[in-house]
Amino acid sequence: MRNPGEELEETAATYAREAIRLDSQGNFAGSIIYYQNAVETLLKLIKLYPENPVNRMYYEKARAYQERIKALQRIRGVYGDEKGDSGSDGPHKGGIKVAPMVETVKASFEELLVTDRPNVNMEDVVGLKNAKLSLRQAIVYPFQRPDLFPLGWPRGILLFGPPGCGKTMLAAAVANEIDGYFLSVDAASIMSKWLGDAEKNVARLFSYARKLVEDPKPVIIFIDEVDSLLSLHRQEIGGEARVRNQFLKEMDGLFDKGRSLQLYVLAATNKPWLLDDAFLRRFQKRVYVQPSDLRARRKLFEKYTEPLVLDSSVKIDELAKITDGYSPSDIRDICQDAQLKVVTELFESGKASDPGSRPRAISMGDFKEIIKQRRPSLVAERVKLYEKWNSNYGAI
Ligand SMILES: Nc1ncnc2c1ncn2[C@@H]1O[C@H](COP(=O)(O)OP(=O)(O)OP(=O)(O)O)[C@@H](O)[C@H]1O
Numbered sequence: 001m002r003n004p005g006e007e008l009e010e011t012a013a014t015y016a017r018e019a020i021r022l023d024s025q026g027n028f029a030g031s032i033i034y035y036q037n038a039v040e041t042l043l044k045l046i047k048l049y050p051e052n053p054v055n056r057m058y059y060e061k062a063r064a065y066q067e068r069i070k071a072l073q074r075i076r077g078v079y080g081d082e083k084g085d086s087g088s089d090g091p092h093k094g095g096i097k098v099a100p101m102v103e104t105v106k107a108s109f110e111e112l113l114v115t116d117r118p119n120v121n122m123e124d125v126v127g128l129k130n131a132k133l134s135l136r137q138a139i140v141y142p143f144q145r146p147d148l149f150p151l152g153w154p155r156g157i158l159l160f161g162p163p164g165c166g167k168t169m170l171a172a173a174v175a176n177e178i179d180g181y182f183l184s185v186d187a188a189s190i191m192s193k194w195l196g197d198a199e200k201n202v203a204r205l206f207s208y209a210r211k212l213v214e215d216p217k218p219v220i221i222f223i224d225e226v227d228s229l230l231s232l233h234r235q236e237i238g239g240e241a242r243v244r245n246q247f248l249k250e251m252d253g254l255f256d257k258g259r260s261l262q263l264y265v266l267a268a269t270n271k272p273w274l275l276d277d278a279f280l281r282r283f284q285k286r287v288y289v290q291p292s293d294l295r296a297r298r299k300l301f302e303k304y305t306e307p308l309v310l311d312s313s314v315k316i317d318e319l320a321k322i323t324d325g326y327s328p329s330d331i332r333d334i335c336q337d338a339q340l341k342v343v344t345e346l347f348e349s350g351k352a353s354d355p356g357s358r359p360r361a362i363s364m365g366d367f368k369e370i371i372k373q374r375r376p377s378l379v380a381e382r383v384k385l386y387e388k389w390n391s392n393y394g395a396i
């Protein structure tokens, strides 16, 4: 199983490596082509996975390569297409030196850590009553009154469940319930080939968190898609074992010498079965973030249609009934699509240029059409797997 975009990322890295190699040899024409390929691949990655937190770095990379292409083209413009001399101080030609291409990205792992508190509250998360309570017990209460927990409290909390049901959202909401730091990173960034050794990134993450705790505000480390820390397809032999071992070591540190620290590790995954026993042991709380039931789906439709104009044919109860198997994220998308449908009609009619024009109200027929065209993302058999895993390993 691969992380999204991983193959493409690998390709971009290969292009960039080759570009830099040719560049250092003074083969400008060749390196320009590879830089261009690297830039294109990076931009494609950003476009395909717009939510990827590594994108900021991809942009910087792409920009740096583009600058380099321009610089190299300038030299070639002056001196023609021949190769320049090579030298340890970078390519130069006819006495004019070009500064060597410097790789700057390795140091920027810390920059990828998101420390801003996300703008989501517990009330925004629909349903999931048990999961919310469980998180309050594990994090919010000990935060507020550590004196009431003489036996300590769990340090590792795992959120698991099918895609689009609110794991990431819930983690963000917890951060807002407490007056502490929220250090969020996704495992794919930790593992990114662009950011140096993954196990060092794990160590950096925890040491950064420990420094923050001294503030002395509490800290939550949130690792999204944590299963990819353990992904078994890593090419470098032993690579995944080192990352995993570093992670386990850091977790253990929280139980012994970090005991007095208010530091928590919250992790999320939609593939809990990829996590092994040693890993799970460090997460005393394992909370199932389950698909919405009828009631929750009704609330979701209420929430996401609230800013929209509906006509009287729209029956929220019925929408909830016909969307069994649709995740909260699907439901949000359905509502978004319904609005897009009427807005498109307005644009296509040519009336949108009038600033006073409004789209028509959304009807039940619009919703039904959209729902029919869209398959539910929660397949019953898959959901059963989560339930089974929950009954074997869940711990709230
Ligand atoms: N319980 C919920 N209440 C309200 N909105 C939700 C809920 N769950 C998901 N959503 C909507 O769907 C979006 C995606 O949800 P989220 O990213 O939290 O899912 P996830 O469980 O982390 O999925 P994945 O496993 O794919 O990472 C949210 O940003 C939100 O708009």
Ligand SMILES: [Mg+2]
Residues within 6 Å of the ligand: 167, 168, 169, 224, 268
């Ligand atoms: Mg998520």
